[in-house]
Amino acid sequence: MKLQRKNGLRATALGALAISGALVLTACGSDDNAGGTGGTGEKTNAASNIKCDDAKGKLLASGSSAQKNAMDLWVKNYMAACTGVEVNYKSSSSGEGIVAFNQGTVGFAGSDSALKPDEVAESKKVCKGGQGINLPMVGGPIAIGYNLPGVDNLNLDASTIAKIFNGKIKKWNDPAIAGLNKGVKLPDTAIQAFHRSEDSGTTQNLGKYLGATAKADWPYEAEKKWPAPGGQAASGSSGVAAQVKQAEGSIGYFELSYATSQSIPTVKISTGAAAPVEASSENASKAIAAAKIKGTGKDLALGLDYTTKADGAYPIVLVTYEVVCDTGNKAETLGTVKSFLTYTASEEGQKVLSGAGYAPIPAEINAKVRETVAGLK
Template structure:
């Protein structure tokens, strides 16, 4: 069955969602400790060009909450267009999402990191005749939010960021910070650095950035578990942002819309370009545009250039994947899976990302995502 609906209230509905406190972008750990799930809510809007095709019944998914805000928007519009279809995305963590996928509990998983070889091998047990593949769907900047009375603009570089988060720089008026912020009066105040308490794809992407740009000061493997000594832990990006908001002298990392929704100032990064680069969707897009596909076959895992010095390119970025079976998807959910992901990868679906603090996947890569979705079996 093909069903297409148009709704002229789309722009207004999205605008309302943008300021809705319920749709704060969350990080890769579990920000929803109640164990609840994310569904569309009221069916009051419809994307203007959704092909429902053979969509029917319920589609279950789980994983990274870095894409929760995008999923909330996508699910709401998709379900408004496709009557009788339910898409249920549980925002938990990248790791939990992959475990659920490889145990056959969900049709797709969201993950901020591409599948590891052992996870691909495990996926073959549920992807009959195929395996799990990575479809890049959501991009965006990892912001460094800070709370420092009297300081409205703050510049840091990769070595300084590394030293702050591993406890080697302990005070805000440290000479290394002062050198990057000439003319700014920095207080003689201890730094309170906050990191994620649970395994997190956001933590792993931060580690990839620091490993590529400050290896001498960040000698840790880029893993989802926080590796450095010291600092203070908080649960989920929401927990880290809450601590930064409340504690004078604090700094932490989380997805950009936490900062924008709570008016938390963010660090500009000195990358070696002519001017420090602010954490914005536009600047993150410039960095993601340089990504290369490193996956083989239908797998579209990306290799990001964290060490870019391109003008205006914000290097601390993440890309969230939807993990699906290339072959062997369950027949009862295949139609809905393809219909929903076709919408999220569409021009309209990606435009939603731009409107809400994310960075769309570059067109050259996204065209391959769409082709892969169309060929899912």
Template sequence: MKLQRKNRLRATALGALAVSGALVLTACGSDDNTESTTSGDKTAAASSIKCDDAKGQVLAAGSSAQKNAMDLWVKNFQQACAGVEINYQPIGSGGGITKFTQGQVAFAGSDSALKPEEVTASEEVCKGGKGINLPMVGGPVAIGFNVPGVDSLVLDAQTLAKIFDSKIKKWDDKAIADLNPDAKLPSTAIQAFHRSDESGTTQNLNKYLKAAAPAEWNYDDSSKSWEAKGGQAASGSSGVASSVKDTEGAIGYFELSYATASNLTTVKVDTGAGAPVEATTENASKAIAAAKVKGTGNDMALELDYATKAEGAYPIILVTYEIACDKGNKAETLPSVKAFLNYTVSDEGQKVLSEAGYAPLPTEIAAKVREIVPTLS
């Protein structure tokens, strides 16, 4: 009897373990690549994203500015489209373009449009075609700071240029004090951080300072590399944001999503408008909406107005492009690239941007990109 009872107990325990193991395996099996899900949001995403013939792995690389947006897009896309992996490496715009022109990735992300020599280089891998710029992500380049006792800070282009060029070295400098008469500014040394890697974020800050403070900023505004004197370097937007958070007296530049994630206060910019402008997605959208298309054909390179004084328009902005071949894409990755980019530029894909601290593309620009993506070949 005792033996039978032990056997029954053992069988019950094994049964419980089997059920438990099945639940664990089910949970592990329900990864981001599966179509079935119990979440209402995930089901909605899966039903509205068109996978078409997408399959296999797609390698992509570039801008770290769009990393947080790309993470959301990849998660949603892979939940909807089983058997597809979008592997995006946020190595910086310069690195992404290099990988693209060397044929190592299917598309690249860049915070600045291709230069003429980069277009020429792309013709080697885009057989019968060339690399084109497809705007996909908009947003403000926030200036985050870490000054104990200072919860609000206003700076203008001239003062920012002098800070990042090591010409203003203390937080209680008269130029800063004049812009912030009610702030209790300490005599703490300014620790200005910039990107160590080639970055379209750096280039867009360069363009803003060159356009809005030409007398104070004497550096090449087409360069993705940091050329100003002094300061400290950190890798990627996440590295700069982390350094600012960890360093008393620090200031640095990065996309708004990184400021939000690091709980950093950002500078309001005095543009000459009626009131200083805060770095928000709405205020960035006001500036991006005034952009003009300077590319030709299917190339959607934009010309931004960094010196805008429009009310409520935040001037330090960037637009991140996905760079792909208009013709000559690799047959094995083309269906997945088209399906993925069709999703990112869709209403649904653009809608998730504001939740992550980015600005959706202006309606007219998004509509043009939606026409171009299906023509990639």
């Protein structure tokens, strides 16, 4: 295998490295949960199908806050199975995760959007003899959460969402909103729209949806940086959700689990289907199931259809990628990267997502992810 040479840094130095604000989860299992070693030398957990294989030491990763709640579950389960191994995922943003990956400070990065050509080119400096590739791992709906006491059911379409977030619609009883919510008493309350303050793949995916379905009202390129004037900024999906939770008249966007965990009502999207579509794991799965692989070689970046009008298909979806080197991974973390990502892409790993507000990646795509992970060098 081609492994990146250590540049004078010993693997033990990683054990002393601390990242401010990083999420560090300790194994919650006792020694009774520890995996044994079979006749083949392969370590497995007696209570699960997690294969620890050559995993060892500490694995640092960072990026997407949209996948944080999924990572919490995965890390907890994995570390309970693979005692003595620590996976440390810092929830920041997709942009920060890619920067950290291309600086060589993390074993993998989480990103809500696939690597751009310039980011792939930059990755070749770290992935000696290879490059960064995208492995789809987490799917889910981007919920539009709101805080409007007395309004428990709210329908919006792409045009009204675009006009709200670029400041064209300023009051909740605006005729455009009222027209989509017949019989609902909407207050004469000012709208407070919150967006992400840092580069965010969630922002970019929302922009892709609005650009595809409401171009006349959203004339911006789909970038990670928030493009529209006005509004208020907050850090991370958790920050946006916290602001919406506390500010009456507010609206924001974040991964669904942030809404469900804080009991924030979410918008139903009028897509042209028979009925407005609710943000749910099941409805997001219907949209993600139509995704096609658009990456080449070992890259598994997906193409999503944001314009779907299929009944029950929620259109504002994201797929979070784990970004790794196809060749040139660090020797001291390669075994853990392969073991951990094999678990997250497994049927068992994907099954835990639905209960947390995520949508599992389609099985046939997951099979290709596992095959690619097995071949990492």
